[in-house]
Amino acid sequence: MKFFDAHNHLQDYRPEKKLAKAMLAAEAAGVEGLICCGTSPSDWDDVLAVAAKYKNVTPGLGLHPWFLKEGAPGWLEKLEGLLRSVPSCVGEIGLDGGQNATGQARQESAFLAQLRLAKTLGRPACLHCVKAWGRMLEIIKSEQPGPFMFHSYGGPAEMVPAFTEFGGYFSFGGAIMDPKREKLRRALLSVPADRLLFETEAPDADAPGWRGGPAGIAAIVGAASAILGKPAEEIAALSLANGNKFLGDMITRTA
Ligand SMILES: [Zn+2]
Incomplete structure (x- = not known):
């Protein structure tokens, strides 16, 4: 089986030896x-270095709502320059109404600026959304960006059709x-089926005791196949095709 890990932070593996090991395991897992x-x-250059080293990694660059304070003056220009320099997604960006949130107005302005940048550059966007689903839908409706994905989708089932209509993918x-x-x-x-994605969020993850690295995507797809009542092969192939479609003609993979 072949897999697609739609969201992770490989740059957070320290030391680099750990990343090499995780990537070998991922390759062996398919x-x-x-x-x-x-x-x-502070981590954009590290992300680009990972993507330069591993050709099947597509980088995403963005200012996450938890880290707005790290967006020193000029951050948006720096982001645009880096995005233009290499095929890449915009993200992780988004809205967070939870405890890690800073001011809502600041969050929204950073999110809007980056979502608009994604649209201008024709890049897919990787979104984080926690406890802000209503506002998120309003923004998506009014901005109409290109393809976007919710990483670790946590919104209600009822909102899936509306996001789908505007180009949304959903990663679990x-x-x-x-x-x-x-x-x-x-x-x-x-x-x-054509909007479904899976992710490990390696090296961290949101499930208790879950530390499988990107190779762990196989177990996540296995769990999804049980819930969906479809063969794992089918779900794996589907999510890989969806991942490639999400990236469009930016796919850096050579094999
Ligand atoms: Zn993440």
């Missing part, structure tokens, strides 16, 4: 494509393995 996202100017991580996450499983079941 991981064909990965999207590695930065979260602030290890949390779907938790049988107590009923709402999450319902959301997974509601996503159209």
Whole structure:
């Protein structure tokens, strides 16, 4: 089986030896494509270095709502320059109404600026959204960006059709393995087959005890196939095709 890990932070593996090991395991597991996202100017260069070294990694660059303070004057210009320099996604960007959030107005202005940049450059956007789903939908409707994905989708199943209509993809991580996450499983079941993605968020992850690295995508796809009642081969192939479609003609993979 071949897999696509739609969201991770490979730049956070320290020391680099750990990343090399994780990438070897991912290759052995059949991981064909990965999207590695930065979260602030302090890790953008590291993300680009990872993507330069591993050709099946597509970089994402953005200022995450948790790290707005790290956006020193000029950050948006720096971001645009880097995005233009290499095929890349915009992200991880978004809105967070949870405890890690800073001021909503500042969040929205940073998010809007980056979402508009994605549209201008014709790049897909990797989105983070926590407890801000209503506002997120309003923004998506009014901005109409290109393709976008919600990493670790945590919104209601009922909102899936509206986001789908505007180009949304939905990525699910290890949390779907938790049988107590009923709402999450319902959301997974509601996503159209051609918008479904999976992710490990390596090296961290949101499911308790989940530390599989990008190779762990195989177990996540396995869990999804059980929930969806379809063969794992089918779900793996589908999500790989969706990942490639999301990236469009930017795919850096050579094999
Ligand atoms: Zn992330």
